[in-house]
Amino acid sequence: MRGVLWLAWRALCARPLVSAILALCVGVSVALPLTSSSLLEKFDAALRARAESTPIVVGPDVSRFDLVFATLYFREAEMEPVPKSLADDASRDGLLVIPLRTHSTVRSKPLVGTDDGYYEHRLISAAQGELPFFLGDASVGASAARAMRVGVGDTIVTDPPDGLNLAASSPIELRIVGVLAPTGTPDDDAVFTTLPTAWLAEGVLHGHDDARSFEGEEDVIGRTDEYTALSGAVRTFRRIDEDNRASFHFHANPDELPLTALIVVGDTPKDETIALARLDALRGIRALRSGEVVDELLLTVLRIKSAFDTIALLFIVTTGALLVLIFWLTARLRAAETRTIRDIGAARWTPFLLFASEGGMILFAGGVLGVGLALLGVALAERLLIWL
Amino acid sequence: MSSSPALEITGARVRLGGSEGFELASPDVVLDQASAMACVGPSGSGKTTLVRLASGLLRHDSGTVRTLGVDLAQMGDQQIRSWRVRHIGLVFQDFALLAHLSGLENILLPFIIGPGMRAEREQRQRAHELASSVEVSHTLTRRPHRMSHGERQRIAICRSLVTRPGLLLCDEPTASLDAHRADLVLAAIDRERTERGASILITTHDHAVAQRIGSVIDLSPVAAS
Numbered sequence: 001m002r003g004v005l006w007l008a009w010r011a012l013c014a015r016p017l018v019s020a021i022l023a024l025c026v027g028v029s030v031a032l033p034l035t036s037s038s039l040l041e042k043f044d045a046a047l048r049a050r051a052e053s054t055p056i057v058v059g060p061d062v063s064r065f066d067l068v069f070a071t072l073y074f075r076e077a078e079m080e081p082v083p084k085s086l087a088d089d090a091s092r093d094g095l096l097v098i099p100l101r102t103h104s105t106v107r108s109k110p111l112v113g114t115d116d117g118y119y120e121h122r123l124i125s126a127a128q129g130e131l132p133f134f135l136g137d138a139s140v141g142a143s144a145a146r147a148m149r150v151g152v153g154d155t156i157v158t159d160p161p162d163g164l165n166l167a168a169s170s171p172i173e174l175r176i177v178g179v180l181a182p183t184g185t186p187d188d189d190a191v192f193t194t195l196p197t198a199w200l201a202e203g204v205l206h207g208h209d210d211a212r213s214f215e216g217e218e219d220v221i222g223r224t225d226e227y228t229a230l231s232g233a234v235r236t237f238r239r240i241d242e243d244n245r246a247s248f249h250f251h252a253n254p255d256e257l258p259l260t261a262l263i264v265v266g267d268t269p270k271d272e273t274i275a276l277a278r279l280d281a282l283r284g285i286r287a288l289r290s291g292e293v294v295d296e297l298l299l300t301v302l303r304i305k306s307a308f309d310t311i312a313l314l315f316i317v318t319t320g321a322l323l324v325l326i327f328w329l330t331a332r333l334r335a336a337e338t339r340t341i342r343d344i345g346a347a348r349w350t351p352f353l354l355f356a357s358e359g360g361m362i363l364f365a366g367g368v369l370g371v372g373l374a375l376l377g378v379a380l381a382e383r384l385l386i387w388l
Numbered sequence: 389m390s391s392s393p394a395l396e397i398t399g400a401r402v403r404l405g406g407s408e409g410f411e412l413a414s415p416d417v418v419l420d421q422a423s424a425m426a427c428v429g430p431s432g433s434g435k436t437t438l439v440r441l442a443s444g445l446l447r448h449d450s451g452t453v454r455t456l457g458v459d460l461a462q463m464g465d466q467q468i469r470s471w472r473v474r475h476i477g478l479v480f481q482d483f484a485l486l487a488h489l490s491g492l493e494n495i496l497l498p499f500i501i502g503p504g505m506r507a508e509r510e511q512r513q514r515a516h517e518l519a520s521s522v523e524v525s526h527t528l529t530r531r532p533h534r535m536s537h538g539e540r541q542r543i544a545i546c547r548s549l550v551t552r553p554g555l556l557l558c559d560e561p562t563a564s565l566d567a568h569r570a571d572l573v574l575a576a577i578d579r580e581r582t583e584r585g586a587s588i589l590i591t592t593h594d595h596a597v598a599q600r601i602g603s604v605i606d607l608s609p610v611a612a613s
Contacts, residue, residue, distance in 0.1 A: 003500040007486075014488030014531070340484035343445055344547075345473025346501035347466060 004350060008357035019362065022323065026366020027373055029319040033312040034370065035377035040305050042381055044298055050185060051294040053122065055272055058082070058090060058279050058287040059261035067286055068293040071261040073186045074102045074110035081258030082285065088255075089282075090264055095275050096121065098263040104201035105159045106174070106191045109144045113198020121265060124187060128152050129178030132193050135200065135248055136240030139178035143188040152176055156191065158201040172201055173239045196248075199257060205250045206236040323359070331355055392457040394555050394587030395419040395442050400451030402441065414441055414448070415605055417589075419555075424581055424588040426598035429607030435591035436481065438607075439557045442589060443476050444468040456554045473502040477553035477586075479561045483544040485532040491539075492528040495519065495546045502551075511550065518546040521576045523569075537564050545573055549580055556580060558590045562597055574600060 012019040050072050059067045059082055066077040084099065091097040098121060101113035118124070119131055129152035132139045140150060150156060158171045174193065182188050199205040240248070250257070264279070264287070266272035272289075279287035331338065331351075338351040400414040412434060419425050427435050440446035441453055444460045453460045456475055460468060472478075485494045493500070495515040499507035519525045522542040527535050535543065545561055556577060562570040574597070580586040590601055598604045 003502075003506075007489075007500060010493070011488045336482070336484060337486050340480070340486065341497075341501055342469075343443075343478065343480070343484070344498055344501060345469045345471075345476075347469060347503055350501055 001353070004353045005357050008354055008361060011354070011358055012361055019365075022326065022362045023365040023369055025319050025322070026363055027369030029312075029316045030367055030370025031373035031377060032315065033309065034374035035381070036305065036308055036312065038374065038378045039381040040301065042378070043301070046185070047294045047298065048291070051290040054263050054290045055266070056264040056276055056279075056287060057261055057290050058086065058264055058285060061284050061286045064286070064288055064293045065297065067261060067288065068290045070102060071100060071263060072290060074112055074190055076102075076105075076110075079260065081260060082262070083255055084257040084259055085255035086279075086282075086285065087259060087262055090262055090275065090279055093271065093275055093278075094267075095271060096265040098265075099195060099259045100261050100263065101195055101198040101202075101258065102260045103258070104198060106138075106156050107148055107159065109141075109148070110190045111138075111158060111198060111201055112190045112192050113195040113201075114192065115195060118192075118263070121263070122183070122185075122187060124183060125181050126178035127181040129176070131178055132197065133177075134240075135194065135196050135205075135245055136172070136175055137177045137193065137197065138174040139180055139192045140176055141180050141188040141190045141192070142182035144191055145176075145179045147189075150176055151179060170236065170238055174201075175240075195257075195259075199250065200240075200248065202258075204252065204257060205248055323362070327355055327359055392421075392454065393418050394421045394423070394456055395589060396452070396454040397438075397441065398452045400441055400448040400453050402437065402446055402448050404437075411449075412437055414438055414451070415607065417442075417605060419587050419589055421587050422581055422585040424578065424590070424602045425605065426601035426603070427589065427591045427605045427607060428593060428595055428598040429591075430593060433607040435593075435607060436559055439478075439559050439589065439591060442555070443478055443557050444472055470503050473498050473505070474551060475554045477548035477551065477556040477558075477580075479545050479548045479556075479558040481559040481563070483532075483540045485540055485543060485547075487532055490529050490531055491519070491524065491535065491543045492516075494532070494543055495528075495550050497547055498551050514552075515546065515550050518549050518576065519543070521579070522546060522572050538566070538569050541565060542569070542573060545576065549576070552580075552584060552586075554586060556586055556588045558588070560592055561590060562592065562594065570597065 051068075054072055057068055057071045059071065060080045062077070062079050066075075066079060069075040070077045070079060081101075081103075087097050087099045096117060098114060098117045100118070102110050104111040112118075116131070125131075126139060127142065129139065138156060140148070140156075145151060148156065154176045155173050156176060157173050160171050174191075174197065180187065180192070193201070196205055264272070264275055266275055276287050276289065279285060338354075341351055341354070342348070395417055396419075397414055397417040399416065401411055402414065403409055403411050414434065414437065417425070417438070427438055429435050437446060441448055442455055444453075444455065444463070448461065458471065463471065486497065489497065492512070492515055495518065496507040496511060499505045499511050516525065516528070519528055519542075522545060524535075524539050524542045524546070527539045527543065532540050532543075541561070541564055545558070548556060548558065558577065561577070562573055565573060577588055577590070581588055588601070590597075592598050
């Protein structure tokens, strides 16, 4: 048997490219279902964990999926904001209410404006530096910091809201005060600020020189003893520092300041149910349990998974049939070799064992490769989950 | 066994091609131990069949075939294979080298595939000596596709000799060799006879080669009739 194994090994080595392609085919056939199963398991676990830690989501009356994914994963969606007064209303019953504003981005990473409750609720801490506290401060998620190659003390600039709109607010410079510890959640890929900083980034809040110092007609459109009305041509500050921090202000009603959504956490399920019913009854507001939406999504994913499994099975069967065909043709091509081995005096089953050994080695190599690819796929899947 | 002929074929007939085939009668042959015999004849005259009968590759339907004192009809298939790899040296007409093995590995093939056999240091040493004797030492690391026709043939002859067989059956061993190489091969084969007492049956269509071997069986139709 040792001789047969050695002969099989030599035969495979004599055709390295063919052997490698065959092993790769087997490897991919093994890796695909393994990776998809593992990915789905992790996807399922990650989605559920995120949903469980975000029991109730409150936002505008839009698609359930848009609202949940905008809140849990900071995914951009065409959603009207809800007013800040909703947060005050929601917290009336002694619930934990966490406001979120996710309108702007920094180098395509979501800029998340929130308050300290978010970090406490999600158990997020700073690995370096601190959490954002002042206007213009930003703390960057672990993956985002790595991707943007920034650290504490660096500055980042928000993305222009609309490159074609000259009247749109200008990008502002943020000072990084902390890098967050990795959590394996979408928080790793986001940039966190205070709510006023998020509003500043989208132009709701702004700062400029003392209005009384403007003289020209192009800057001043009206003036009384008490007020000076400035035109849109006045240049606003793009950088926040100790000297100008106090000058930042907004002109809107504070109750109308925009929020993307609220995360509501009650002490008991009963509290949450009551809050859910009350908030969902408000006009133009949708309140829902994120877990239910995630379950609905996972049902769809499971259906896709079963279809994918069928495809993977067909793929395996096809690969198996191709391998059998290849070995059968190879056996015919190598009939002279088989005859020689038999004629010299090898046992009757030696040629069969030889081809079986070659097949076994290909399957073994393919299996090892497949498991390796699956492990790699799973490792990449964890990154993918954050991206998702 | 020492007193019996190395090969004794008496009235052997073999049916080829199944029920609708034909029956072939083998010539009667007696080859003494440590002697050599040439079998000459044109293509299709039954030279290869004779070699296959003598080695047990072809089972006879009637008559007697005794090789190295063993009645082949009494042996089972597996038994005969195991016996053949140890006691019979075979040189095939098409050399039958394994394309993915080097020259040395091809020579040592009987030890690789033979049940219970292994290529130890001694066998490797013998393979090198045989290769040297027929001037193919330089091809031992090459695969057959990088050898000339003659080199492949001589590697095949080394393979047939490496197990120190009691009977060497060579089917056209010098067919594609020039005179010098043919001399080398015949000398190496004859050395097995003179030094170890091996018996040799060579088929050839070349009468000059046959004359050099010693006794001759002529299978050409005129001679046979």
